[in-house]
Amino acid sequence: MTTQRHNWTKEEILAIYNKPLMELLYEAATVHREHHDPNTVQVSTLLSIKTGGCPEDCGYCPQAARYHTDIEGNDLMTVSHVKAQALRAKASGSSRVCMGAAWRNVKDGPEFDQVLEMVRTINKLDMEVCCTLGMLTENQANRLAEAGLYAYNHNLDTSEDYYKDVISTRAFEDRLETIDNVRKSNVTVCSGGIIGMGEELADRAGMLVALASLNPQPESVPINALVAVEGTPMEAMEPISIWEMIRMVATTRIVMPETQVRLSAGRTEMSREGQAMCFFAGANSIFAGDKLLTTPNPDVNEDMEMFKLLGLNPQKPFTKVSQPKTVEAEDSELQPMDEKPKWTRPGHKIARNENAKVASKLVSKE
Numbered sequence: 001m002t003t004q005r006h007n008w009t010k011e012e013i014l015a016i017y018n019k020p021l022m023e024l025l026y027e028a029a030t031v032h033r034e035h036h037d038p039n040t041v042q043v044s045t046l047l048s049i050k051t052g053g054c055p056e057d058c059g060y061c062p063q064a065a066r067y068h069t070d071i072e073g074n075d076l077m078t079v080s081h082v083k084a085q086a087l088r089a090k091a092s093g094s095s096r097v098c099m100g101a102a103w104r105n106v107k108d109g110p111e112f113d114q115v116l117e118m119v120r121t122i123n124k125l126d127m128e129v130c131c132t133l134g135m136l137t138e139n140q141a142n143r144l145a146e147a148g149l150y151a152y153n154h155n156l157d158t159s160e161d162y163y164k165d166v167i168s169t170r171a172f173e174d175r176l177e178t179i180d181n182v183r184k185s186n187v188t189v190c191s192g193g194i195i196g197m198g199e200e201l202a203d204r205a206g207m208l209v210a211l212a213s214l215n216p217q218p219e220s221v222p223i224n225a226l227v228a229v230e231g232t233p234m235e236a237m238e239p240i241s242i243w244e245m246i247r248m249v250a251t252t253r254i255v256m257p258e259t260q261v262r263l264s265a266g267r268t269e270m271s272r273e274g275q276a277m278c279f280f281a282g283a284n285s286i287f288a289g290d291k292l293l294t295t296p297n298p299d300v301n302e303d304m305e306m307f308k309l310l311g312l313n314p315q316k317p318f319t320k321v322s323q324p325k326t327v328e329a330e331d332s333e334l335q336p337m338d339e340k341p342k343w344t345r346p347g348h349k350i351a352r353n354e355n356a357k358v359a360s361k362l363v364s365k366e
Contacts, residue, residue: 001034001035002031002034002035002254002257003257004212004217004256004257004258005212005255006213006214006215006217007213008208008212008213008255010202010206013205013208013251013255014201014202014205016251016255017201017204017205017247017251018201021243021246021247024247024251024281025246025250025277025281027250028251028253028282029280029281031253031254031257031282032253032257032281032282032284035257035258036260036282036284038279038280038284039313040284040312040313040314040315041279041284041285041286041312041313041314041315042095042096042260042262042285042286042314042315042319043093043094043095043286043287043288043303043314043315044094044095044096044098044128044262044285044287044288045085045086045092045096045097045098045287045288046098046100046287047077047082047085047086047089047097047098047100048074048102049076049077049082049099049100049101049115049118050074050075050077050101050102050103050111051063051074054102054103054104056167056169056170057167057168057169058157058166058167058169060157060166060194060226060227060228060229060232060234061232062231062232063102067232067233076111076114076115079117079118082097082099082121082122083121083125085097086121086122086125086127087125089288093288093300093304093314094300094314095127095128095316095317095319096128096129096317097122097127097128097130098131098132098151098287099115099118099129099132100131100153101115101134103133103134104134104135104170105134105136106133106134106136106137106140108140112140112143115131115133116143116144116147117147119131119148119149120147123147123148123150126317127317128150128151128317128318129148129149129151130149130151130153130190131144131149131151131152131153132152132153132154134178135154135170135174135177136152136154136178136181136182137181138181138184138185141184141185141187142185144185144187145186145187150187150188151187151189151190151219151220152182152187152188152189153190153191153220153222154178154179154182154189154190154191155175155191155192155193155222156172156175156176156191156193156210156211157175157193157194157207158193158194158197158199158203158204158206158207159199159202159203159204159206159207159209159210160172160206161202161203162197162199162200162203165198165199166197175191176210179191179218183216188218188219188220189214189218189219189220190218190219190220190221190222190262191211191214191218191220191221191222192211192220192221192222192223192224192262192264193207193211193222193223193224194225194226194265195223195224195225195226195240195244195245195248196225196226196238196239196240196244196266197226197234197237198234198237204248204251205251208251208252208255211256212256217256217259218256218259219259219260220259220260220262220285221252221259221260221261222262222264222285223245223252223262223283224264224265224266225239225240225245225264225266226239226240226265226266227265227266239269242271242274242277245263245266245278246277246278249261249263249278249281249282249283250281250282252282253281253282253283254282260284260285261282261283261284262283262285262286262287263275263278263286264286265287267286267287272306275306276310279310279312284315288300288303
């Protein structure tokens with residue numbers, strides 16, 4: 001079985017990306033089936049709980065205060081409003097609610113306390129809760145974990161080399177530091193990037209090198225196609241082709257076999273056939289709902305119709321990320337005992353307990 005590698009090089013990843021398409025698809029689909037149910041897709045609903053007014057200068061983002069876009073800003077949502085949206089998402093088939101706030105970084109105080117209450121409220125609905133709130137300290141990550149947060153999204157966006165061409169108000173190292181702070185808590189990591197921002201193929205490979213080098217690798221990796229928004233520095237960028245998206249999804253699947261690869265922004269420009277090829281290539285997670293924070297997204301009913309046509313099933317909440325490795329012999333490799341559970345509900349210790357049971361059985365054989 002294909003296992004995680006943390007020492008990929010750009011050259012190796014580019015060689016995979018540039019394979020003849022049919023060979024690339026076959027390899028990616030094979031890896032995907034080794035680790036995941038190919039007919040199950042995790043569905044998330046992305047909710048902008050605080051829109052606009054961000055002090056950052058991310059070149060792709062219409063929520064930056066310095067750009068003149070048509071985005072209407074709003075203050076932080078109420079807990080009751082968020083709960084109503086979460087119930088709607090659950091009824092439509094989503095297993096996760098991802099809450100995004102246009103902040104550079106989390107600041108302790110009433111607003112953060114309100115977000116913590118949102119997390120607790122959604123968690124009680126038996127749904128996974130994800131947040132993307134900007135930079136995060138270790139203490140703040142622990143507070144989110146205690147509230148029941150399941151995942152934290154913090155995208156690398158692109159390669160370290162190209163990063164300064166996209167953002168100048170935050171360093172690449174700042175993003176890695178936030179991911180490290182999340183890792184120290186019992187919260188899973190969601191981190192990916194955007195293609196189509198004018199980067200070279202080597203930059204796409206460089207982003208995957210950075211993500212794959214994380215140990216453990218992110219449980220979720222969103223692959224976004226740039227949605228060029230008028231008023232942003234990237235408004236004139238041409239849309240990428242579906243073939244670029246398929247190749248990026250397939251390469252991500254091969255490089256990070258146990259990760260859920262999320263087909264994210266840009267799906268409104270993809271045909272159902274194109275999306276089907278992305279699922280075949282290893283994508284097994286999507287955002288549902290008519291908006292991704294501020295950019296358009298396919299209607300949830302359209303997605304459910306597509307699922308029906310393709311024979312896909314929405315993943316249930318708190319489901320293990322990838323297929324387990326089975327212990328068949330005394331020399332089988334066990335999951336490290338000190339590794340945090342990646343697929344249990346926040347606060348549960350099932351993964352560690354299961355390791356202990358397996359280890360006990362092996363010792364008893366000796």
